[in-house]
Amino acid sequence: MNPQVAAAVGARLRETRRVRALSVGALAARAGVGKGSLSEIENGVRNPTLSTLYALAGALGVPLATLLAERAGAEIASPGIVARLLDATRHADGTTVEVYLLHLDPGARHPSTAHGPGVVEHLLVTHGRVRAGPSGRETEAGPGETLTWESATTHAYRSLGDTPAEAVLTIRSPSRDDDQRE
Incomplete structure (x- = not known):
């Protein structure tokens, strides 16, 4: 994450935490x-991993894109996975739609925490093979195939085979009452 994005993420994280009175x-x-670590992330001196930002977003009850300051092109990574925010839109009814390009290294597995009730993920595989979905119920998809699941429970993404996998991930989050405060 470049220093400008890290500073923007830190500022957005601090602002969201304060709005939530935490x-x-x-x-x-x-x-x-x-x-x-949280203090360093808020001050823009530490690059958070994808897992850390998801944990913080979940604890704050906001979409990940909120913490990325809705900056298209912002990249966040954890071992074996890189997610690049392509678009984030908040509709008038409070629904948020986030679009990411995911890159998974060969054999990489990325577990993800629950994102909250009503949050739905759509994964379109563009290269390689992926096994993804709710933990214990993951399914496999290849190029041109789509997986969809409600992500109110833990879920995971795994690259299959010996080549990297890429996919477009769309996350649709329903309005939350306290989203209006941001």
């Missing part, structure tokens, strides 16, 4: 993140 310690505990 201390650094309270958010860190909710998200399972170290208090010092």
